[in-house]
Each structure stands twice: as C-alpha cells, then as structure tokens.
Amino acid sequence: MSNGLAEATALLALEGMLLDEQDWDAWLALYEEDAEFWMPAWKSESQTTGDPQRELSLIYYAGRAGLEDRVQRIRSGKSVASTPLRRTAHMVGNVMPAGEEGGVLSVKSSFNVHVYDTRTKTQHVFFGRTTHGLVRRDGALRIRRKKVVLANDCIPTMLDIYCV
Amino acid sequence: MQHHQGAHADAAIRIDEARGRFSVSRAAYTDPALHAAELEEIFARCWLFVGHDSELPKANDFLTRTIAGRPVVFLRDKAGAVRCLLNICPHRGAQVTRQKRGSAKLFSCIYHGWAFENTGKAISIAQAETYHPDFNAAGANDMVPVPRFESYRGLWFLNFDANAVSLADYLGNAREYVDIVMDQAEARMQVVGEVQEYSARANWKMLAENSTDILHVETLHPTYLDLIRTNSEGTIVRGRVQGKSIDLGNGHAVVERVASYGRPIARWIPLWGEEAKAEIDAIFARLVKSYGEERAKRMAYNARNLLIFPNLVINDIMSVTLRTFQPSATDYMEISVWAIAPAEEAGKPAMARRLTNFLEFLGPGGFATPDDIEALESCQRAFAASREAPWNDLSKGLGQAPDATDELPQRVFWLAWRDRLMQRKAT
Ligand code: FES
Ligand SMILES: [Fe+2]
Numbered sequence: 001m002s003n004g005l006a007e008a009t010a011l012l013a014l015e016g017m018l019l020d021e022q023d024w025d026a027w028l029a030l031y032e033e034d035a036e037f038w039m040p041a042w043k044s045e046s047q048t049t050g051d052p053q054r055e056l057s058l059i060y061y062a063g064r065a066g067l068e069d070r071v072q073r074i075r076s077g078k079s080v081a082s083t084p085l086r087r088t089a090h091m092v093g094n095v096m097p098a099g100e101e102g103g104v105l106s107v108k109s110s111f112n113v114h115v116y117d118t119r120t121k122t123q124h125v126f127f128g129r130t131t132h133g134l135v136r137r138d139g140a141l142r143i144r145r146k147k148v149v150l151a152n153d154c155i156p157t158m159l160d161i162y163c164v
Numbered sequence: 165m166q167h168h169q170g171a172h173a174d175a176a177i178r179i180d181e182a183r184g185r186f187s188v189s190r191a192a193y194t195d196p197a198l199h200a201a202e203l204e205e206i207f208a209r210c211w212l213f214v215g216h217d218s219e220l221p222k223a224n225d226f227l228t229r230t231i232a233g234r235p236v237v238f239l240r241d242k243a244g245a246v247r248c249l250l251n252i253c254p255h256r257g258a259q260v261t262r263q264k265r266g267s268a269k270l271f272s273c274i275y276h277g278w279a280f281e282n283t284g285k286a287i288s289i290a291q292a293e294t295y296h297p298d299f300n301a302a303g304a305n306d307m308v309p310v311p312r313f314e315s316y317r318g319l320w321f322l323n324f325d326a327n328a329v330s331l332a333d334y335l336g337n338a339r340e341y342v343d344i345v346m347d348q349a350e351a352r353m354q355v356v357g358e359v360q361e362y363s364a365r366a367n368w369k370m371l372a373e374n375s376t377d378i379l380h381v382e383t384l385h386p387t388y389l390d391l392i393r394t395n396s397e398g399t400i401v402r403g404r405v406q407g408k409s410i411d412l413g414n415g416h417a418v419v420e421r422v423a424s425y426g427r428p429i430a431r432w433i434p435l436w437g438e439e440a441k442a443e444i445d446a447i448f449a450r451l452v453k454s455y456g457e458e459r460a461k462r463m464a465y466n467a468r469n470l471l472i473f474p475n476l477v478i479n480d481i482m483s484v485t486l487r488t489f490q491p492s493a494t495d496y497m498e499i500s501v502w503a504i505a506p507a508e509e510a511g512k513p514a515m516a517r518r519l520t521n522f523l524e525f526l527g528p529g530g531f532a533t534p535d536d537i538e539a540l541e542s543c544q545r546a547f548a549a550s551r552e553a554p555w556n557d558l559s560k561g562l563g564q565a566p567d568a569t570d571e572l573p574q575r576v577f578w579l580a581w582r583d584r585l586m587q588r589k590a591t
Binding site: 039041042043044045049052053054055056057058059060069072073076078079080081082119120153154155156157158159160 | 263264265266356357358360361362363364365384386387390391498503510511515516519520522523527528529531533534535537538539541542545
C-alpha cells in the first residue's frame with residue numbers, strides 16, 4: 001500500500017505537470033477509455049450534487065472521449081476563450097489513500113491551480129479537493145475516475161479541465 | 165439631473181432610417197451616470213426574475229438571492245404561499261438569514277435576536293417590556309416584502325415599483341413564448357439541480373444583446389458546432405438559419421427558428437440511438453394529441469431565444485435554460501443560469517440527454533458560454549477607445565426582408581432602454 005501511495009502521488013503530480021506543460025496527449029494517456037470525469041455543482045454551502053445523470057454538474061464526462069473533445073477544442077485555436085491559453089501552475093498535495101474496491105484504488109488530494117490570463121493580466125486561483133480512482137494497467141497506474149470538488153465555484157469567465 | 169440623464173440616453177441612440185443605420189453609443193456601456201439611471205429607471209421599475217417555484221418544493225423552503233443589488237429571501241411560507249421578503253432586519257439591518265438555502269419556519273436575527281415567522285411577521289422583539297406598549301402593534305416591526313411579487317407559469321418576478329403594471333400586462337406578447345416552453349412538459353417544468361453562477365467583466369446589456377443574437381453563432385462557436393456535428397453524424401446542416409426575430413413589445417423579443425440539433429422535446433438525432441427514438445416519438449405524439457400537429461411541430465422542431473426585458477433570457481434550444489444577470493457595475497455582471505426540464509423526465513434517459521446538452525453548450529464549463537463571455541469582455545476592454553470610435557452598430561436587417569440573424573431583438577432592447585430612461589423626464 002505504501003508503495004501504491006507513493007506511485008499515486010507521483011501520478012497526480014505528473015497529471016498536474018502535463019496540464020501545466022499543455023502536453024495534452026500525454027495527459028489523455030493517463031486516462032482509461034471509460035474514465036469518468038466529474039465536477040459536481042454545489043447545492044448549498046456544504047453539499048454538492050450527488051448524481052450527474054439526474055442533477056446539473058459543472059462538468060461531466062462519462063468517458064475519455066469527452067476529454068478528447070475538450071482537448072480538440074483547446075487545440076483548434078477556434079475557441080476565443082481558449083486562445084491564447086491561460087497559463088497555469090498546479091499544486092497537488094495532501095495525497096491520501098481512501099480505500100480500494102474491485103481493483104480501483106481511491107486516492108484523495110487537494111489542489112491549488114493558479115491561472116493567469118495574459119489578455120487581462122489577471123490571475124485567479126481555483127482550489128478544492130479531488131478524488132481519483134486508479135487502476136493498474138500494464139504495470140502502471142491509470143485514471144478510471146476523477147471527481148473534482150471545486151471549493152470556489154463562482155467562476156470568473158470560464159472553467160476548463162486544465163484549470164483544476 | 166434627471167432631465168440631463170434623459171437627454172443623455174436619447175443621445176445614446178442614433179437612427180438614420182434613410183441609410184438603414186442604427187447606432188448605439190459605446191458610452192452606454194461605460195458611463196456611471198447612465199448606469200445609475202438604469203438602476204433607477206429600469207431595475208427599480210421593471211419586473212425582475214427571482215426564481216422558479218419548483219426551487220421551493222416544500223413549505224418553509226427558502227433561498228437567498230441578490231436582485232438588482234438587494235438581498236432578498238425567496239421562500240415558501242408555512243402555509244405554502246411563495247413570498248419574497250427583503251433580507252434586512254427591521255431592527256438595525258442585519259441580514260435576517262445568511263444561508264444560501266434552507267428550511268425554516270422562523271428566522272431569528274443574529275444581531276439582537278428579533279424573530280420572524282416566514283411570512284415576515286415579527287413574533288419576538290428582544291426585551292419587549294422595555295419598549296413602548298404599542299411598539300409591536302399592527303405589524304410595525306415585520307420584515308418588509310418586496311413591493312410587488314407575481315408569477316407567470318411558475319416563474320416568479322418582483323417589482324420594486326409598487327405602481328407597476330401587472331406582471332401579465334408587462335409580459336404581454338412574451339407570454340405566448342413562455343407558454344410554448346412550459347407546455348412542453350406533460351406534468352410541469354421544474355428546475356434541475358441548482359442555479360449555476362458565474363461572472364463576466366462586461367456590461368449587463370451586452371449579455372441581453374448576446375442572448376438573442378444568432379448572427380454570432382457560426383463565427384464565435386465553431387468548436388461547439390464541430391462537436392455537435394461530429395456527435396450527430398452529419399445531421400447538422402450549417403448555413404442560413406430559417407426563422408425570424410420578433411418584436412414582442414415592452415422591450416421583449418424572440419428569435420424563433422428551425423433547430424439544427426437534437427432537442428429532448430422532441431427532435432431525435434442518431435447519436436441518441438434507436439431506443440431514444442421511440443421515446444422521442446412518443447413525446448411528439450403526446451404533443452400532437454394535446455396541441456395539434458402544427459403547434460406540436462413548432463414546439464418540437466423550433467428553437468427559441470427569448471429576452472424578457474431587461475434581464476431574463478429563456479433559451480429553448482438544445483435544452484431549456486433560464487438566465488438572468490445582475491448589473492453589478494458598468495463593467496461587471498453576475499450571471500445565474502438554471503436548467504429546467506419536465507418533471508416526468510426525472511430519472512429517465514431523457515434527463516441524462518438533456519443534461520449532456522446543457523453542459524456541452526452552457527455554463528462556465530461548456531463549449532459555448534466561455535467564448536461568449538470572452539467576446540463580451542473583449543468588447544468591454546475595447547470600449548476604452550470609445551471617445552475616438554464612439555458607435556456600436558446594430559443595423560442588420562433594418563428596413564430589409566426579415567431574417568433570423570437580424571439585429572432586430574437588439575434594437576428592440578435599446579429602444580425600450582431609451583424609453584425607460586427618458587420616461588422620468590416626461591412625467
Ligand atoms: S439587527 Fe436584527 S435584531 Fe437587531
Ligand atoms: Fe453565444
């Protein structure tokens with residue numbers, strides 16, 4: 001387990017770094033084909049939505065294809081909100097194991113993502129907590145689930161997968 | 165001063181019919197005096213959207229919101245009546261509740277403990293025996309309700325002007341378009357999940373303009389169009405939009421047009437699969453049964469972008485959304501968005517399709533809204549050059565055969581804006 005935790009910690013750091021470096025292919029490759037990416041919305045001060053099929057989320061994809069669509073949008077140069085892309089710095093920490101079930105290792109962590117917009121010379125920090133569900137494939141850990149609970153959810157202008 | 169503002173608003177719009185030109189002064193998006201006049205003549209006099217009654221499913225449910233800068237409590241009282249009270253303690257002004265949402269029969273003020281029923285009635289004054297015996301007589305210490313509060317098809321609006329015309333009269337011809345959206349539900353439309361909130365560093369009027377602007381869709385939203393075209397296996401036809409924009413009076417306007425994408429009610433696309441086709445056929449059959457073929461087709465196959473002056477948008481497009489925006493500053497607005505759906509969809513695959521449609525397009529994490537916001541913010545930044553380049557153009561279609569991409573809804577909006585700002589001067 002302690003080994004698994006070190007490996008998971010390294011994976012989470014790598015994920016943040018790949019997003020900061022805008023290495024989208026390498027980032028996508030961390031995800032399983034059927035990976036779920038979910039950022040619930042907040043129902044009240046203390047409670048988030050519980051079911052992306054029944055309630056409105058902030059972001060929800062049932063598979064990696066949705067993430068690929070987003071990468072395609074970022075790369076296309078045709079989204080004015082994504083061009084020029086904001087610069088980010090991911091800080092991922094407090095990585096803790098949160099159980100293992102059916103071969104999926106759950107890992108909790110906290111994040112700060114500093115986002116700088118070159119157009120307006122403004123910066124914003126998105127922060128919150130993430131739970132990753134990890135599986136082992138070909139000897140390496142890969143992401144089966146990512147649930148992001150964004151703590152500051154009144155969003156200036158936009159939110160994208162690389163901002164969390 | 166008021167006279168001056170009226171004159172100022174008049175000068176903000178320049179119409180040259182002979183040359184088919186309609187211009188709006190860029191100062192109207194940046195001038196603090198005009199902003200102050202808007203708060204007075206528009207936001208303190210027009211009907212403003214507060215929320216949908218399905219957001220308060222049970223007696224004693226409440227939500228706090230900020231409408232035109234005022235904190236309000238939107239609630240269902242213990243007897244089931246929907247009310248809107250100003251969220252300010254009659255004693256010395258603390259917010260009576262600081263929660264975003266909750267359930268409460270009583271509100272008890274944090275500061276000195278005055279307590280109120282959720283009808284607003286004061287029921288306990290701290291150390292009442294030390295006040296004049298008549299101090300708490302005849303509702304003298306009750307919470308203050310908003311001056312007017314009325315609903316149409318589950319949509320609740322307030323008006324800060326006690327003498328305003330009724331909501332029904334104010335909505336006027338826009339009611340038919342609200343009906344056509346609300347009638348899509350077999351049971352009733354209800355809010356799905358919670359309100360989503362985001363902000364934009366842009367003047368509120370640009371979002372009013374943007375929400376009924378079909379012209380920008382092809383240029384600003386190519387990544388969204390690419391996505392749905394891929395997902396719909398080529399069933400999306402780009403090119404000229406069939407439809408028209410309509411002046412509904414009172415500053416309200418709608419663009420109704422043939423949808424080129426899947427609609428949960430009720431236009432099937434191959435992406436959704438054969439099973440969904442049966443479901444959608446059944447929905448369409450129900451519409452035909454209830455409303456006849458012609459209206460059913462209009463409900464199912466047309467999309468609508470409706471602006472209810474000044475700041476409520478009902479978009480009946482790939483999903484149905486309500487959107488309102490608060491004029492926080494000349495260059496800043498706070499935006500709230502809701503998804504609404506028929507109650508009967510709850511827990512069915514139809515709901516999942518609707519939510520996917522919503523998230524793909526709308527909201528701060530969607531494929532379209534962030535690009536809209538960036539465009540608006542880009543305009544606001546560029547308005548710094550207004551002294552040398554003072555006019556925005558909204559002439560498209562002026563005096564020409566109608567087209568769905570005309571800037572008619574924007575002109576309707578601005579003429580109502582001008583009338584409202586001039587009104588005070590006239591009376
Ligand atoms: S301010 Fe509310 S009790 Fe005094
Ligand atoms: Fe748009």
